[in-house]
Amino acid sequence: MQMPEPNQTIISQRDALAQGLRQIVGKDWVISDDAQRRPYQCDGITAYMAMPLLVVLPGSAQEVQAVLRFCNEKGVKIVPRGSGTSLSGGALPLEDGVLLVTSRLCNVLAVDEHNRVARVQPGVPNIKITEAVSHLGLCYMPDPSSQLISTIGGNVAENAGGVHCLKYGVTANHILGIQAVLMTGEMVELGGAYLGAAEGELDLMGVLTGSEGLLAVVTEIAVRLEPVPEVARVISMSFASVEEACECVGAIIGVGIIPAGLEFMDRKVLDAVSVLIKEKFDDRTAALLLCELDGTAVEVDALVGVVSDVARGQGAIELKVSTTEEERQRIWSSRKLAFSAIGKLCPDYYCTDGTIPRNKLPEVLNKMADMSKKYGLDYANCFHAGDGNLHPIIMYDAAKPGDLEKAEEFGADVLIACVDAGGVLSGEHGIGVEKRDLMTHQFTEVDLQQQQMVKCAFDPKDLLNPGKMFPTLCRCAEFGRMHVHNGNLRFADIPRF
């Protein structure tokens, strides 16, 4: 993984830039010494690190505006960051760029119970929104696994998913309005604090969501609130083969049921987990599905019956249904502990998030077994089966020379297999730097150019989070004059980083 060459002239101006930024945010909120910058060197992908030029923590939307305006004038790059839980390197700092951290913008500004909307600042951790409205019987639905830490601003940047997005949708489906600041410091208000507030305008809010901090810095978000489902029950279903478990996924959806969550764990994950939860899984079990159903009590009881019948028909060898909230939590604990359990099996692991049509699950899982042999690395599978969102856990040892590279190649092969099966490189983690160089496998030059043209409309100087998402930097000045046909791009031989 290679990043664009840092601009030494900018780096040489570090002290003057720090001084200028301190005048905007106050002297305590610009971090320039090595020791305090170090924790910001990486995000959720610790394999990629860079020391940010400076770390700035603005305390208001106006300060964000001023910081961006200042950096825009000086030609300094900006990398926005929330809590730094990105699993694709989206918040990886640049050595010649300012890391703009939203931690101080952490207030729930308003809760409108009757119109069911909350206005929040970007640095609010996801879980805090639900906590702020739970006394009203309401919640914010999207629940990425990182929700205790990851911020709503980061969720918007990555269009975060989560276990329950099968039924309730991803972040983009729950955002009603966005206030954002362009690189020039100009503030734009998109949509608003009610359903339909964006009707009749170009869906700029839609394209900002999931844009990985390349288009604008979000300073306020209006999110939809939903009533908390009355009950939730989970069914644990064991299968003697991976294929049967996969087929059961399609069968459940085929009978017209959209579970609140539908998760898959293979035998390796179960073995790792059973050590932690001190519970044995049936020896015949090769794969386990967890299917959560929610709604009113009457409805859930009916659905539990239907899903159980489907599972038996698909050859399930054992079914466990939660009857109390405590049992539900206990059954889910195996899934929640899966990644830390695997972490105890190996020194390091690497996890990607390619997504495929559900009926291709067996095919792609079989290919993974072959890849494991090819690279000589062990792996396990624990993923969101309901929406075909794979999470292969590739085990390696960073201390062994060449192991990380092998793990990365294994991961890339899985992603390529996903695209070849009609799927996509990323279902919820984003492209960032991690999958950037694979974009050409999913998209043609024309597709990518069209996307980068959008970048030019927002950030023509390419100062916001450059080096992420696309395998080449933006060439806004040239795009206006370029014309591509049949995928043949002029300057096709320019260097990629």
Added chain:
Amino acid sequence: MTDTQTTASMRPATTQDVADILMDAASRGEPLVVRGNGTRAGLGNPVAATRVLELGGLDQIDFYDPDDLVIRAGVGATLDEVEQVLAQKGQYLPFEPPRYAGLYGTNGARSTLGGAVSTALSGPRRILTGAARDFVLGVEGVNGQGDVFKAGGRTMKNVTGYDISKLVTGANGTLAALTTVTLKVLPAPRAEVTLVLPAATLEEDVALFARMRALPLGLGGLARRVNASGLCELLVRVEGTVPGVAGNQQVLNGMLATRGGMVVLEQEQSRALWAGVRELDCLNAKPDELVWRVNLPATTMPAFVEQARSAGCINRFFVDWAGGVVFSTMRGVQPEVDTLRYRKMAEKAGARATLLRAPDAVRAQFGAFPPVSAGVAALAARTRTAFDPAGILNPGRMTVQA
């Protein structure tokens, strides 16, 4: 009420034909009207162009995978056909796309899937299941330079690159001539009933809607209208599994008992009723009347409606989305004056007022869509240039030229 001055239409059958036409038009800077079959051509501002690019011929269904809840079709596939294909497997388009054929005096059977995506109109179920934008997984289209591009994909979750699919949804053909769209579909609810009860004041009714929505009852429609007998009534659609609906109906019965006079419409009756609500039938818009849609917070709706009625800006109206949208007619006596007044009123209330139907001259002058701030307008213009540098795709459809 369609685009004026057009004399010729081109009806390509393949994506490559669309690309050839657009490359040719771009080279001459010739603006084009881009549409499906033109059944909703009255929506948006009139486009000054002499030729029409009609995409209704791209009408194939590429694949439909019920177990994967996904369908991909040419933009010209009719909504009727798509909905029929889905219904055979017990599935549907959850955003309930309206045709507005009655409104525009066109043939709704020819309304296309591409038109539904491009106009991003969503029906009564939006409060429960989401809008058109929430179901577009991927698109293929041709930009204003004649380049064929694709975006998104066919999987339920996808964060690979910018969400161009959302951007083109609701762009009314101003960014690209879409050629195929891939949509997420859902199993249709097995059971539905509608509770019909007498209306009270707007304030009381909105408060009641809020109380009902506070419970997780799966309410896929909450509207207030004047029925054929001239009585004002509330419509409550309950959807889900058979036992689920029965259970939720019981909860609602308890909640609504004090209102009295409740009538229950089962399955087919309920479906027919909501198809009419979706099409704004209960407005009974007369040919010379203007038709408006105002989106606003439900809690501010009653005061807004009262004010607009006493000012003569609302003639007849009905309320959908639990109070979050008002559809209304306006007398066509002094449309320019009233349009300006109504828009100002909406702006003051923090609402967005869209002129769904009006004479060409009125839409050309005031814009069918409510204005946005200068900054957003400039950003939108730059975004349009990113797709269509020569400005040939439905120029001015969404914005009034200064």
